[in-house]
Amino acid sequence: MESTKTDEYLARIGAARPRHPDAEALADLHLRHLRTVPFENLSIHLAEPIVLDEVALIDKIVTRRRGGFCYELNGAFAVLLRSLGYQVTMLAARSLDGGSIGPPFDHMTLRVDAPDPWLVDVGFGRFVHRPLRLDPTIDQADPEGVFRLVETDEGDIDVLKDGVPQYRLEQRPRLLADYEATCWWQQTSPKSHFTRSLVCSRLTEDGRLTLSDRQLVHTVGQEREETTLTTDAEVLAAYRDHFGIELDTVPHLGITP
Template sequence: MTWNGEELDIDAYLARLGHTGKTEPDLETLRTLHREHVAAIPFENLDMMLGRPVPLDLPALQDKLLRRRRGGYCYEQNLLFAAALERIGFDVAGLGARVRAGATSTRAVSHMLLKVEVDGEAWHCDTGFGADGLLEPIPLQGGVEMQQGEWRFSLHEEDADDGVMVLRTWRPGDGWFDLYAYTQERRLPVDYVVMNHYTSTHPRSSFIRRPVLQKAGSEVRRRLVGDLLTLTRPDGTADERSVPVGELMDVLDREFGIELDAEDSAELIRVHYAGA
């Protein structure tokens, strides 16, 4: 098995999601698990802030995201999701994307997403893009538009010759906003190990300089970047405020469902808040 699905504690995974329905390799199950995963497991980079490596082997992912009820970023999220889907019986392929999200130059392939086949149809799945990410799978075909909760998404075929697809979200007043671009070239777990090493250790990586926590929701998108907490609504309005050191742990728990122990809390505050 490509994603080591046979090693997954499927009961622990389903319990983490709060899943009580059926688990058949059909579209209803795929949609439900995707939605529940995004709702239950937040996007976060706190281990990098704590000076720790980000292992991608399944035992480590299960320990962190299931047993300790932490979150993770794209590789952690989608590798766990891929293992669960494989265990249930889905045909799952890994893909790689170039994140755009307002970038003015071409970025390296550094984001993981999944292609899942159901009854002969391909679906674009991604539980690890954070606040702007999909809530549910979207059909993997150009020209598709989809409403998910209060948000709109589309897949645009940008270059038919090279097979470049672009996932976009709608922003009131601005129109379609490119999230990332990708092709259907299959990636293997070892490819993500290389991507993960760069993203979690390179001095230019945006993930090693400040805390980044995100959570997509049907009515609000939550972000904590550094000490700035932003809640964005579908009409484009947003509430922003700085989070003082004394409120950090409460915000992690209340907004993102993350509880750190006393030692990790103290270390996070030490490395992030100068003079704290």
């Protein structure tokens, strides 16, 4: 990525260019990304195909000031981190939910060496605020809970939050193109969580803001404030004012690329 585009990306998340590609700077970039670039699946319900190409991802997140889901958010963040001197490896994961496991390449996450290895993930919705050490011997406290990495007999890693499995992480390096088939499935299959839901969410300094279809939810600690938006104008204003997303059309469930 060109230096000017790197600067634009850093400005997008309100970050200064790090002096060194170390763990402290990585944690700061990670948190700023979560607070400014929303986790959203609006493209699926605006009939916008999701293109897993570095140029397209940077254009969407930096130039168009949109968000995305895991392939887009972690894919773009990988480009930024590499441009800043970090060693980044894409890893595949499968979500774990109540004993069921998602399809292969269900999720993209990152290994970042800074210089020690860290699990970096700005694309899993409500998850860690800061990177996790890739160390299966320790509990790691985060504002979202206590996380632990557990090695499986097959050599994968289960990521647990407060003892509850979140996803199973493979350790084999992957390329962006490896995720294309599952990304297409996520956009089109009636079994996909993303075709059955409409969400835009980001971390805030005191909690989280989420717009789920027409329900705007502001969570602070254990307090939850919900507002139902009744008009298209209110929905478009909420995307603009709370998430920095300028839309001409309100996305609707049932519209897919």
